[in-house]
Amino acid sequence: MSNTFVHGVASGAPTAHAVVIWTRISGHAVPAVDVTWTVALDPQFDRIVATGHAVATIEHDWTVHVDVPDLQPGTAYHYRFDAGGQHSPCGRMRTLGTGPIEHARFAFVSCAKFNAGNFNVYGRLAQRDDLDFVLHLGDYVYEASNTPPATQTPGADIGRPFEPRHECRTLADYQERFAQYRRDPDLQALHAAHPMIATIDDHELADGAWREGSDNHDEDRDGPWAVRRAAAFRARWEWLPARRPDPDDPERVFRSIRIGDLAELFLLDFRSRRDQPTAGVRMVSSARSALGAEQKAWFVDGLTRADACWTLIGNPSPMARTWRPGISETTHRPMRALKLLRVISSTGAGRTLILAGDRHTSMAVEHTDPDLPGTPLVVEVVTPSITSKNLDEKLRVRPGTVCHEIAADFTEALPGLRWCELESHGYVIVDVCAQDITLQWWFVDTVLERTDIESCGQEMVVRKGHARLLQPVTNLSRGSS
Numbered sequence: 001m002s003n004t005f006v007h008g009v010a011s012g013a014p015t016a017h018a019v020v021i022w023t024r025i026s027g028h029a030v031p032a033v034d035v036t037w038t039v040a041l042d043p044q045f046d047r048i049v050a051t052g053h054a055v056a057t058i059e060h061d062w063t064v065h066v067d068v069p070d071l072q073p074g075t076a077y078h079y080r081f082d083a084g085g086q087h088s089p090c091g092r093m094r095t096l097g098t099g100p101i102e103h104a105r106f107a108f109v110s111c112a113k114f115n116a117g118n119f120n121v122y123g124r125l126a127q128r129d130d131l132d133f134v135l136h137l138g139d140y141v142y143e144a145s146n147t148p149p150a151t152q153t154p155g156a157d158i159g160r161p162f163e164p165r166h167e168c169r170t171l172a173d174y175q176e177r178f179a180q181y182r183r184d185p186d187l188q189a190l191h192a193a194h195p196m197i198a199t200i201d202d203h204e205l206a207d208g209a210w211r212e213g214s215d216n217h218d219e220d221r222d223g224p225w226a227v228r229r230a231a232a233f234r235a236r237w238e239w240l241p242a243r244r245p246d247p248d249d250p251e252r253v254f255r256s257i258r259i260g261d262l263a264e265l266f267l268l269d270f271r272s273r274r275d276q277p278t279a280g281v282r283m284v285s286s287a288r289s290a291l292g293a294e295q296k297a298w299f300v301d302g303l304t305r306a307d308a309c310w311t312l313i314g315n316p317s318p319m320a321r322t323w324r325p326g327i328s329e330t331t332h333r334p335m336r337a338l339k340l341l342r343v344i345s346s347t348g349a350g351r352t353l354i355l356a357g358d359r360h361t362s363m364a365v366e367h368t369d370p371d372l373p374g375t376p377l378v379v380e381v382v383t384p385s386i387t388s389k390n391l392d393e394k395l396r397v398r399p400g401t402v403c404h405e406i407a408a409d410f411t412e413a414l415p416g417l418r419w420c421e422l423e424s425h426g427y428v429i430v431d432v433c434a435q436d437i438t439l440q441w442w443f444v445d446t447v448l449e450r451t452d453i454e455s456c457g458q459e460m461v462v463r464k465g466h467a468r469l470l471q472p473v474t475n476l477s478r479g480s481s
Contacts (some may be wrong), residue, residue, distance in 0.1 A: 003027045004086045007182040009079070010191035011093035012198070012241030014133055015257070016073040019093045019151050019195055022241035023081045024182070025056040032057045036082040037066050042324050043078045043090055056083070061175050063238045073098040073260075091192045094132055101260035104432045108135040108383050110201065110316070110357025112181075113142045115155030115162050117387035117447025119186035121427050126189035126445060131429075134194045135265075137357035138201025138316040138443045139388065140240070141177050143168040143232070149216065152207060153389050154377060158448055167206075169222050174235035182239060188451075193242070199267040200253050201316040201358055205232045209271045211292065229272070254295050257291055263310040263432055266302060269295060270316050293395055295420040303347050309464070310351055317358035318382050320416065341370050350465035354380040355430070360390050360427075362421040362441050364460055364469050376467035381439055383428040385420070387447045393451045394422035399423050420468050421457060437462045 003026060010022040025033045033056045041047040050070070056062045064081065071077065074097035074247045081088040097104065107125055125134060144152055145167040155162070163180040164173055181187060190196075201210055204282065206228065208215025213225045222228060233251050237244065245255035251272060257265040273292030289296055303311065319340060344352050363382035369375040386389070392403045411417050424443035431438040439460045445453035461470045 004084050005081065005088040007179065008188035008192060009081065009088050009091040010241040011079065011091055011195040011274075013067075014094065014096050014195040014197070016096050016098035016260070017071050018067055018069050019071065019077070019095060020241045020243050020402045021066050021068055021079050021081075021091065021093065022064065022191075022224055024061070024179075024239075025083055026062065028056075028062075028084065028376070033062070033083055035064050037068075037079065039068055039071075039077050039079045041075075041077060043092075045078065045080070049077070061235070061238045065241070067243060071095045073149055074101075075154075089188075089192055096132065096257070097260040097262070099260055101262040102208045102433065104132050104259050104262055105429065106131055106133050106135055107427045107429050108137055108314070108355050108357070109386055109427045110137040110383055111139040111360060111385035111388040112187075112386040113139070113144075113155065113203075113385075114181060114184070115142075115146055115160050117156055117158070117425070117452045118160070119184050119190075119384045119386060120444040120447055120451055120454075121186075121425060122184075122190040123186035123450075123452070124442070125427060126186065126193040130195050132259075134190065134196050135314060135355065135371050136196055136198035137314055137355065137383070138199055138271075139203040139358070140198060140200075140236075141174075141181050141319035142203040143174070143177065143206055144203065151216065153394065156393075156448060160363075167216075168232070169228055171234060174232050175238065178235055178239035195405070196241060197257060197265070197267070197314075199314055199316060200236070200269060200271060200318050202271045204236055205229055205272065205427075210274050210276045211272065254298065255290075259432075260307065260389065261308055262434065263312050264302075264306050264308040265312040265314060265379070266299060267314040268299065268316065283474050300343055305374075306347065309430060310353060310437065311347070312430075312432075313352065315354055315356045318363065318380060319354060319358040319363070320363060320367070320380050320382070320414075322355075338370050341367055341377060345371065349375070350463075350467040352378045353427075353430075353462060354378060356380060356382045357385075360385040360388050362419075362424065362426070362458070363417065364419045364439070364458070366416045366418055366467065366469060368416065378467055379462045379469055381428060381430075384424055384426045384441070384443070386425060386427075390423045390425065419458060419460070424457060426454070427457035451481045 006026045007024040013020045017057045035054045039050040053065045056064050076094045080090045146162040146165045168174045206214035246252045253269045274290040275288045362384045365380040369377045407420050408420050426443040429440040441458040443457045445451045
């Protein structure tokens with residue numbers, strides 16, 4: 001790879017007629033670098049459909065974003081950049097469909113902690129050629145120190161320390177952390193292969209983030225929260241191939257994406273606008289919110305108006321209970337779930353699917369109507385982590401031993417939990433058709449070293465109007481790579 005394009009290329013925020021393409025220019029000492037971009041229908045660039053110019057400057061950390069317009073719906077394209085006499089790697093992207101659509105397929109992921117493991121999940125997704133996009137539900141980067149406090153999970157000793165070694169607090173810190181991630185070969189391969197749609201969780205900001213602070217932010221030590229938060233958001237917009245939902249609000253992430261008449265995807269932000277999580281009776285107050293007033297009004301209105309065949313909700317963390325008597329958790333999660341389930345109930349059962357991450361486990365959950373006990377309402381699907389530690393790693397036990405017993409115990413004890421797996425890293429494939437959605441959990445063999453091995457660990461189907469999870473007689477498996 002050239003020393004100009006050491007961070008590769010990326011695409012994201014696809015619509016039916018536009019996609020954002022991204023790169024970063026390195027190794028130039030001049031104040032500004034002219035960049036040429038080209039989009040074609042073939043990887044040889046014989047059939048060019050668009051070209052133009054952009055400028056990389058230090059003001060935006062030398063990153064380049066081009067929102068390529070006037071593209072055809074449901075079409076695959078190739079793109080590249082040129083600067084200083086050098087070509088970037090070639091990227092592949094795809095627009096979303098419009099109007100009547102019979103089928104869409106995408107993957108969703110979360111929780112990529114650089115010092116916890118290799119990004120084998122990204123590498124396996126990069127090898128797939130059957131995806132319209134990859135949905136990232138948050139913790140794309142971790143702000144943590146390489147030697148974190150006792151309240152956080154340490155990384156793995158595999159030669160992947162964080163850069164910088166300390167916790168990210170300033171704009172330069174967050175930019176350096178993103179730059180480290182974007183040099184990873186598997187993440188570069190993913191971005192070159194598929195457009196990304198992303199929301200945030202807490203670690204893009206700080207551990208346990210909420211509207212006015214975080215669990216691990218001390219203003220006497222770390223400075224004003226507003227300054228740190230703004231820096232984190234700025235670095236995120238610089239380094240991701242994204243389009244701002246509101247150009248006047250650099251801290252808005254929530255938005256919806258239309259996939260023809262087949263589905264509408266609502267992406268939520270449960271971190272940056274929420275009230276401070278607090279255990280106790282105050283959490284049951286209707287005045288408290290995990291969404292904030294603006295996002296809540298937008299979401300309720302959007303969900304009420306949604307007229308696509310399916311409504312998909314990208315939720316950084318699960319609504320499903322992940323506790324039982326004897327396992328502590330604050331009150332906010334079940335209360336938040338109750339409110340959202342009532343909104344979903346008002347729009348009709350069996351046409352919504354919730355996609356979630358954050359828990360570092362695989363889960364398949366059937367929620368019932370909170371006001372009609374026993375009545376199926378909506379299915380929630382939870383993706384495992386990319387590298388962040390799972391239960392076996394936290395307990396320091398051998399895979400395939402006690403975690404299987406714990407999973408069986410949880411499945412029996414927790415209402416609506418149909419299946420869970422507590423010790424594998426991977427991703428979920430969502431295959432959307434008008435009458436059903438097929439879900440596949442894919443697991444990589446390990447993250448402690450680079451590997452091509454993956455396998456399908458579970459497959460389930462959701463039928464429109466039923467809000468139930470079905471298991472096919474046979475799994476559709478790609479097998480090991």
